[in-house]
Structure formats: C-alpha cells, structure tokens
Amino acid sequence: MQQAIGDWTERFDGTRQLPRDLRDRLLRLASLRRFKAGETVFAPGRVPNSLLLLLEGTIRVFQTSDSGREIVLYRVEAGQSCVLTTACILAEEAYSAEGVAETDVVAVALPRSAFDRLAADSEAFRQFVFAAYSRRLLDLLRVVDDVAFGKIDVRLAARLVALADAEGALNATHQQLATELGTAREVISRQLTEFQRRGWIEAARGRILLRDVPALKALARQK
Amino acid sequence: MQQAIGDWTERFDGTRQLPRDLRDRLLRLASLRRFKAGETVFAPGRVPNSLLLLLEGTIRVFQTSDSGREIVLYRVEAGQSCVLTTACILAEEAYSAEGVAETDVVAVALPRSAFDRLAADSEAFRQFVFAAYSRRLLDLLRVVDDVAFGKIDVRLAARLVALADAEGALNATHQQLATELGTAREVISRQLTEFQRRGWIEAARGRILLRDVPALKALARQK
DNA sequence: GGCGGGGCGTGACAAAGTCACAGAAGCGCT
DNA sequence: AGCGCTTCTGTGACTTTGTCACGCCCCGCC
Numbered sequence: 001m002q003q004a005i006g007d008w009t010e011r012f013d014g015t016r017q018l019p020r021d022l023r024d025r026l027l028r029l030a031s032l033r034r035f036k037a038g039e040t041v042f043a044p045g046r047v048p049n050s051l052l053l054l055l056e057g058t059i060r061v062f063q064t065s066d067s068g069r070e071i072v073l074y075r076v077e078a079g080q081s082c083v084l085t086t087a088c089i090l091a092e093e094a095y096s097a098e099g100v101a102e103t104d105v106v107a108v109a110l111p112r113s114a115f116d117r118l119a120a121d122s123e124a125f126r127q128f129v130f131a132a133y134s135r136r137l138l139d140l141l142r143v144v145d146d147v148a149f150g151k152i153d154v155r156l157a158a159r160l161v162a163l164a165d166a167e168g169a170l171n172a173t174h175q176q177l178a179t180e181l182g183t184a185r186e187v188i189s190r191q192l193t194e195f196q197r198r199g200w201i202e203a204a205r206g207r208i209l210l211r212d213v214p215a216l217k218a219l220a221r222q223k
Numbered sequence: 224m225q226q227a228i229g230d231w232t233e234r235f236d237g238t239r240q241l242p243r244d245l246r247d248r249l250l251r252l253a254s255l256r257r258f259k260a261g262e263t264v265f266a267p268g269r270v271p272n273s274l275l276l277l278l279e280g281t282i283r284v285f286q287t288s289d290s291g292r293e294i295v296l297y298r299v300e301a302g303q304s305c306v307l308t309t310a311c312i313l314a315e316e317a318y319s320a321e322g323v324a325e326t327d328v329v330a331v332a333l334p335r336s337a338f339d340r341l342a343a344d345s346e347a348f349r350q351f352v353f354a355a356y357s358r359r360l361l362d363l364l365r366v367v368d369d370v371a372f373g374k375i376d377v378r379l380a381a382r383l384v385a386l387a388d389a390e391g392a393l394n395a396t397h398q399q400l401a402t403e404l405g406t407a408r409e410v411i412s413r414q415l416t417e418f419q420r421r422g423w424i425e426a427a428r429g430r431i432l433l434r435d436v437p438a439l440k441a442l443a444r445q446k
Numbered sequence: 447g448g449c450g451g452g453g454c455g456t457g458a459c460a461a462a463g464t465c466a467c468a469g470a471a472g473c474g475c476t
Numbered sequence: 477a478g479c480g481c482t483t484c485t486g487t488g489a490c491t492t493t494g495t496c497a498c499g500c501c502c503c504g505c506c
Binding site for chain 2: 063065066067069071073084086087095096097116119120121123126130133134136137138140141143144145147148149182223
C-alpha cells in the first residue's frame, strides 16, 4: 500500500482526455487520501472541502433517519467520484447522507479551487462531472422507486445477488441487509427463512450462501 | 402573455452576475418556450436537448412505477432550473421521471452547446448549476427519507399545509394527494376521514379546507 | 328524469413494520 | 472445559400500510 500511485489521471474518463499540462497541474494540486475499512469518509458536519476521486475500494453512502433506521443510497466504486458531497460543498448546504469506507480506500482529493479551474478549462472534465451527477440522480430515483413501490422479497433477492461474490456467498448479518434496504431486521429474517425453506439460500451466522441464483434472479426481475 | 419577456437574465442568480456580453449572447442563443397547465414538459423518450430555466409557473416532477402508482419528487419553481433533465441530457442516459406543467409555464431553453460554453466561461454560472443540482439531490434525499421512514399521517399533514393557499384551502382529489405521497387513494381517504373527525379539516369533493393549521403543523413536525 | 363517470367510503384481507422476548452462536477469559 | 457476555437470529402478537372489491354519491349531460 505504500507504493506510489503514479499518474492517476490515467484512471478517470474525465481526466484521461485532458492535455498533458492540465494533468500535470492536477497531479500537483490533488493530494492522496487513504481510509481504512469502516472509517467514515464524510458525514453531516464533517465536510471535506474537496472532490474525492476513488482510485481503489468502495464507499457506501447511506442515510440515517431520526429513529435510527438506515438505508443505503448507493456505492461509490473505483473510478467514480463522490459528487453528492461535492454538490453540497459547492452549494454550501447541509446534507444528510453519510459515507463510510466499505473496504480500504485510496482516493484523490481535489480541492475546490482546482476543481473549479478544471471545470472552466476542460469540457471533458465537465462531461465527467455531469455524468457522475447524472448517475447519482438516477441511482436515487431507483431507490425512491424501490422504496415506494417495490416489494421486499423482490428487493432482497436483488440485493443478495448484487452483494454476493463469485462463489455466491456473502458475509452480512440480517441487520446489515435490513440497512441495505431501509427496513427492519425482523422483516429480513422472515424473508430469509422463507428463501431457505425454498432451498434458494443457506444461512449461517453472519453469512449467506446462495444455492439457487437463477431463482433469486427470477424473483428480482419481477416488478 | 404575448408581451416580450425582456432581459430574463436579470431573473436568475446564475445569469444576473454575468458580464454584459455573455448575457447578450445568452439572449440570442436561448429561446422562449411556453407550456399550458397540464402539458408534459419532459418524459422518458421525449428529451428536450436543452436546459430549461423557469421564468413563470411551476413544473411538477414525478416518477411512475410499473404498476401505475406515482410519486411526486419535487417541484421546479420560477427562478429555478430543471437540472434533472439536464443531468440526463449531458450524460445521454435514460431517465425515468416525468415533468408536467402544474400551471401555465414560461421558460427559457438553453441549448446544450450554449450551456457548455457558459459553464466554461463563467464561474457564477457554474455555481448556479451546481447549486441547482445540490438542491435537487437534497430534495430527493428528503423524499427517500419520507418514503422509507415517514408515517403517512405526518407526511399527509405536511403536504396539506404545503399545498394549501393563503386561505388554507386546496383543490385536490384524494387520488392526487395519494400521488403526491406515492401511496394509495384509500390510505389518503382514511387519513382524511380521521383528520376530519378531529376537526382539523373540512372535506368537499375535490377540495379541502384546513380548519386547524397549527394542529396539522404540529403533527407534520413529528418524526 | 335517467345515465354515466369520477370521486369517495368501507370492509376484508395481505404485506410490512413494531415490540417484546427468548434461545443460539460466537468469543474472550480463567 | 466452563462461564459470562455480546451479538445474532427466530418467533408470536399486534399495528400500520397497501390491496382488492364493491357500492354509493355527486354532478354534469343528454
């Protein structure tokens, strides 16, 4: 982890196409930041005054309600930027979402001034930023749709498939899955019991094995 | 309605501060668009290739589920821009929300190329655009929060207060209110019956009178 | 006056969320 | 191994919300 990152401008659509001089400027202006898994990257009150560009790892962005329940809004993956924060930075408004590193994270922090300069100088960069915004907006629209109109068995099936690794396994407690979908643990427990009864999954403490991915996918496609 | 709009660049934070030459360029490049109340401004498949800046009226933006239920995401008011569309235009991605004119609407349409040029030339304009994004993101976060964690009596009370005019009256059917909150008509009917039993409102066909706004506001503040 | 359609009320039921509690599984410690 | 603690999971009873089916009422229109 200690090795140099090198020319990270190579890794983003929005920076790869920039002329050499802009890229060099970026390399000078941006600083490297690392977060350990579980660390909070941003939260209400803790405003990082810069745009984060993820090089490695993923950040889970979620919202917490007053009553303590949570819901995952989206994940920021390597090669993407964390625009939600940016939006609120640039608008100097309070936001209510929180981001934690889901794995160890390496990111580039681009200070606000540099961000603005780049936005002025490069159409490619503007494209990149707007595309990122667009993506998040669409993510949020999806969340609204799911929460407002989706059935939880369908949503849970989809999430299980999405979170599982190549072997069809995932480490997650019922509570964590409840947080993913913004529901209560008991609801997840009951659904998982039902899935297990049907032989679709095999549950262990904090771990779930998908036994019938096609069946889960079929359910997930519904509605 | 036929009179000239004049220098509309005066009306937006993002354009008011621009130098005279840029503003003149804007006035040349942008075109005036009008929509009648009820008309669809944008919808999946009908992508206006420009940024809309609202001069008069309001646009209701909502999402429709496959099953036909709807939910209002936010409203675009005069002086604001319709960035959700923009995001999707710029990213060239499909979006799933729809916008209809809630009143007669007068707007300025700024073509994509002009938008981009302006974004390059003016920091004030960039600020404006990002602030608009930020606002919508926050609106959507609010919707997610409400839908995922809010109780409908609270949400309905809040919406009644928000939609009522100065006299505490609003014209809306139960179905329309259901659409506001993304729920079913029967749910609204029952809640309204309860509100009426408590003497908080008075209901007529397609019309509701708020009799005890403080009580409604108190309920709305909860949670 | 009769007719038709949108708006509204209601009962019965299904799905989801809440509350309370109990048992099981891991984990550290001796 | 045994103990005690915490966390995770299962379950029953109940509330809230959403769904379905139906019937009535109001109002405009022929």
